[in-house]
Amino acid sequence: MVLDQADIVVVGGGIVGLTTAHALKQRGFDVLVVEQRFTAFGASGRNSGGIWVQTVRGGTELQLARQGAELYERFLDDLGDTFELRRDGGLIYFETEDQQKVFADYVADRREHGVQAELISAAEARKLSSGVPASAIGAVFSGDDAQVNTAKFTRALGDACKRRGVRIxxxxxxLGMTRHGDxxxxxxxxxxxxxxGGVVWCTGAWASTLSSEGIDLPITPIRVGMLMTQAVSRQVHVVTRGPGGVENFGALSSLPSFEPTLFATPGLEEGSHLTYEDIVTQNAEGNIIIGHTHDxxxxxxxxxxxxxxxxxIQSLQRRDPSFRTLGVTGLWAGLVGVTADRLPIIDKVDGLYVNSGHVAGTASGPLAGELMAQLVAGRTRPSRWNRSLATAKRSRSRCSETGLPDARESQ
Incomplete structure (x- = not known):
């Protein structure tokens, strides 16, 4: 049975899928989106909403985060103030003098890459966030970080796509793909x-199912856990992270002075398969969001x-004593597709357009949609972002030596 036809089918109704559909529609394509459940069902609707610029490595990774953050500002013109974009910055607190020495090197490195970063006292940090516990002795603050409600953004963007004629x-x-030759x-x-005329695969962790089509992408599914409390008055003004899980911060863990044993997560048993990025933030309704675990x-x-x-729960109890009495109103996990070098795959693989592997999709998602639309429209070739893509089975990667295209040039 034939359901429909279009110039381009986008598979996946998350941030990456819908920004891709939106950018393609702007270029005049007839676009159709298919989603296994509903828009924002996956990790796009199950995350803390932090747009972290300060923690990513320099080069392509930093450019993705910066330009992605800028594109949220442009979506305000299209979607209105519907998705809680806040440019209040973000901070990472530390609890020991040894950690402080590493973070001093981190601040110097961030400034060399043009990222705003400064060491602040624990007292200054607590004025910005009650999520900074009594154990903190200082913090790093960056005004380049931001926050967005990704579930609201994704749904608002889906509505905007529908108004422009995208069928969702x-x-x-x-169930599978149809082919004619290659x-x-x-x-x-x-x-x-x-x-x-073409298919764009934007399914995050579910991109691993492409192996049934003979396309083995170097993407590993990771389950990311979050906990949400009842609403309270404004207490967390900036997105806040602790020293736990900093091995996932490429900009910090790549420093010569970084030593993993200095950043052991309290309450995490030795040999556990979990890692924990100790994040606390608060949405516009006042709900405090704690997390997140990785397994x-x-x-x-x-x-x-x-x-x-x-x-x-242990993390929640270690923070401000008032947090301990809050009711838990949400507990969930989102699946994220991760590549070995933490860079996304935005390419054409064996006849299929792939836009996946966004470990920091809140930051990179909007730009990824724009870049994929450029690729489909033939305006640019994919950049050499993901070295591990060469291991993808039956891959025919067309790699550019020019680096990451600037999406702003096409706006």
């Missing part, structure tokens, strides 16, 4: 076949584990 099929899992000519779904997902199962839940 929710509750429509894709070209991908559409998808097979539970509701029927969709014919297209290697053995399947595409988004349910949070008991161990991860316990770790987040």
């Amino acid at each position: 099929y929710e509750n429509t899992p894709v 070209a991908v000519t559409g998808v097979r779904t539970v509701r029927g076949d969709i014919a297209a 290697a997902a053995q399947s595409l199962n988004p349910h949070i584990t008991v161990e991860a839940t316990s770790l987040m």
Whole structure:
């Protein structure tokens, strides 16, 4: 049975999928989106909303985060003030003098890369966030960081796409692709076949299912856990992180002075498969969001584990004593697709356009959609972002030596 046809089918209704659809529609393509559940079902609707610029490595990774953050400002013109964009900055506190020495090197490195960063006292940090515990002796603050409600952004963008004529099929899992020779000519779904001139795969962790199509991407699913409390008056004015889990901060962990043993996570048992990025933030409704845990997902199962839940509760109890009496109103996990070098795959692989592997998709997602639209429209070639892409089975990567294109040039 034939369900529909379009110039381009985008698979996935998260940030990356919908920004891709939006950018393609702006270029005059007839675009259709298929989503297995509903928009923002995956990690796009299950995260803390931090747009972290200060923590990413220099070069392409930093450029992705910076330009992605800038594009949120432009979406304000299109979507209105509907997704809680706040440019109040972000801070990372530390608890020992040895950690402070590493963070001093970190601040110097960030400034060399043009990132705003400064060491501040613990008292100054607590004025910005009650999520800074009594154990903190200081912090690093960056005004380049920001925050957004990604679930609201994704849904508002979906509505904007519909108004412009993009057809969005929710509750429509894709069963496979259709091909004509080397070209991908559409998808097979539970509701029927969709014919297209091209298919863009934007499914995050679910990109691992492409192995059934003979395309093995170097993407590992990671389950990211979060906990949300009842609403309270404004207490966390900037996105806040602790020293736990800093091995995931490329800009810090790549420093010569970095030593993992200096940043052990309290409450995390030796040999545990979990890591923990100790984040606390607050949304516009006043809910405090705690997290997040990372554990290697053995399947595409988004349910949070008991161990991860316990770790987040311990973190909550170590913070401001008033947090301990708050009611828990939300507990969830989102699945993220991670590459070995933490850079996304934005390329054409065996006839299929792939836009996936966004470990920091809140920051990079808007730019990734724009860059994929440029690729589909033939205006630029993909950049050499993901060295591990060369290991993808049947990959025909066309790598540019010129670096990351500036999406602003096409605006």
